[in-house]
Amino acid sequence: MSDSTLPQQLFRAEQVRQLDKLTIEVGGVPGIQLMKRAGRAVFDALLERWPNAERILVCAGGGNNAGDGYVIAALAAQRHMAVEVLSIASPLSLKGDAQRAYQFALQEGVLVSVAESWSTKMADVDGNTVIVDALLGTGLKGCVREDYFTAISAMNTSTAPVIAVDIPSGLCSDTGTVQGEAVQAELTVTFIGCKRGLLTGQAPAYTGQILFDDLAIANIAKLESALAEVKPDSWRISTESFKQKLKPRPVDAHKGLFGHAMMIGGDTGFGGAVAMAAEACARSGVGLTSVATRPQYVTPILVRLPEAMVAGVASGQELEPLLKRPSVVVIGPGLGQSPWSEQMLQQAFATKLPLVLDADGLNILAQGRVVPNAHRENWVLTPHPGEAARLLGCSIADIQADRFAAAHQLQQRYGGVVVLKGAGTLIADEENCYLANVGNPGMASGGMGDVLAGVIGGLIAQGMDLLHAACLGVCVHGDAADLAVLDGGERGLLASDLIPYIRELLNA
Template sequence: MTLPLYLYTAEQVKRGEVVAAQQAGIELYQLMLRAGEATFALLQEQYPNAAHITVVCGAGNNGGDGFVVARLAKEAGLDVDLFLTSDATILMGDAAQAYQAWLTAGGRLTSFDKFETSLQSCDVIVDGILGTGLKGDVRANLASLFQVINQANKPIVAIDLPSGLCADTGRILGAAICANHTISFIGLKQGLVTGDGRSVTGRLHFAGLEVEEQFIELYSPSAQLLDYHSVAELLPQRSPVAHKGDHGRVTCIGGNLGYAGAIRLCAQAAVRSGAGLTSALCHSASILPLQLACPEVMARDWDGSKRILFERLKRQDVVAIGPGLGMDDWAKTAVQSVNQLQLAKVVDADALNLLAQSPNSDENRVITPHPGEAARLLAVSINDIENDRYAAVKALHQRYGGVVVLKGAGTLIFDGQTVFVCAVGNAGMASGGMGDVLTGVIAALIGQGLSISQAARLGVLVHSQAADDLVLTHGQIGLTASDLVPQIRRLLNGIHKS
């Protein structure tokens, strides 16, 4: 089950599945049967030795899918406990038909006084409780039920999406099932791949139910997953007669007193990501550590003079500003001066905090905020950002222009046209300096001829993929930003290998 690249809202899928089924000449109940079959096939594939499953269903079509799974499991000889969170008399439409098919097959509902016993004895739990229609927070009784399920320490397969997760925003609506596997149908829901969705979805699977071709003709996607092959092809091949000036002149500004490490990470990432000439303007105390770590960087101290800054930047292709910059007058002068330049910019860290104090729009700029910085840029809370990351990245673009990289689980990139989502990366990246490296990588890619949108996409992807590659061999604990730099170099060099 290869994941499609295009993402959709819950409303698009809800409306589209009806039309797609009509165009395919099938009834909606047939889609429910196919969804149940795909879920049961996934269960058998992932847990082939499962002999006893617990299926928990709600009253909607998500529960209807669950009834189909339960019936198929029973017919396959598995021991099935089926629990319904509502009264069976309120079931309607396709869900009622699927429930009746379960009864006809000899199935029965299990009483909830046996719920915890069932969870203790089962091999797999199937979540068919809540679907995409949930709007407000989960009711208290269901929240308590979710807690019991999550604490059972049993594998969970979620149908369409983990119950309690908002299909559009990726926000947990008060409480949610924490699945090991989630199978989404017809159109991949955008909330599954960012924010809290990354923490409760587990491994994501997709089944088009044989109507995906009809569906994709109906709607433009709401967002798009980054695809490594298509993004990697953006990096141009180098000419055999190229010289260092052909691959970009990058200047990194930051490294205020006590922050030599940040500017070192940024500049070294730029060098290792292919920048032809990399220089750094920093505090005098940061020069020696930077030159010892990376002698290829032309490190110079800067006294705060705008004239000197303009002189040093007039022949540059891109400037990366923010890593270790600080918030003092020296830093403010740097940001104000860079804002006046026409060259491409990558803005991170304290340069973003200073931008929040004096907002301006720049179409030739990449900003790379984490949720805290994004909150300051929009004068809202971090919760406001994380509650709807898609809305936040668009609001940031509207206010600041250019390309916005909203970092976090499921990093979002918005260039004013398309929202891209990075589906790779891991929790080991939650450590200091990761953003400094990303800033240097994006700046280097701009220097090599990529547009700011292309550089942001490729930079985010290789940065996160490098972290995933390292975690496979070394684990998440102790992953450092400097660990990523050699692996990013390997990934970039592997792009054009035959």
């Protein structure tokens, strides 16, 4: 489930540095005081997570992140804990507040040494030690240098748990990508502003649990207007933040009030996908659900979902009159890429109805033949990274290198609302980008996207605008997967397992 303790506002590293500077220059908080607050936040989190830790090993770099580490070491020494700082370079080269923090650690009797062999040092570390990652902060640009690469690799071989200061070293705080090598932390404590890259891409595999501490800057009255000038880059969302958009049903409700959503898909061999999309759509609360599919799937879908109106269509010409009835169309689940598939997409695109485009609907769109120069405002595109790469004519690696940029590029090229799926799903419209840190690895199985497309279509049919329907659909979908995992575990989780929980969450 989405972590309610994290703030909704997300920032790029440059913006967080700006917030830090404003706190010092406008708020009048000395930099060393902020550093000591950060060190205290990490140290307190460490003690709460590992109350029986016998030893603390701080791995320090050469910048302000190292300064936070020296503060942590000093606080540990004050409590008479066994503590040592292992530095990647001579701490005498530290400047400003980081040098002051180093002196603070020395005053408290902390042992500081420059590492000669990281692998040898880490081989001596056991599970009773907690490693503090204070190597690299948010200023990392490009791949980590060889000396840091060696240190990080050695840290990752240790059996001791790691707590990361602000961000696991080696992660890009703007994109969530690993810059050559990154520390695998069990806990990350981040400060001032929540970095957007911590919640998407590769980052969730490295951050462990994330805790946020604003270092009390929100309590400084004279800072309020200055901090407000730094607008968030993006927004973290949750089911609760959008569910109020679903209004209570009136006592005299009838099915006509809640829309009619049509699913189009189910080419030969893919009938299950459109069936799951239809069931998820129906369970989201839509008034009427219909399906246009290959004729051989009419009976199986009716057996699975007798409430649906299912029509077998052999051509786009047969589909055309059916498109006069729905209020929204979901096309793509099990659509395939045959001539039949292309006719289905042509007819759907020709309508003025809101569309949810998924799976092979996106792959056909990417080819540029069936729907050339495709751009419209009333559709939601739901690509995974592979489909996104085809839509932008690049590689999956390019998409994952900066998911935020990819989501914006997709929206600018195709219009409407874009849902870039994956760890830390992104939802982008023309103005903003939203991040949903929901779901779990059990969702890596076939059919998950079909269920999501059906839910989004059902919410649009019930009167939600495209952006809100996409945001709520993504959050409910991920939260439902988390609830399903509580009952049966991640391995073997099926897309259809989510559907009862989706209904439960939308009614909670």
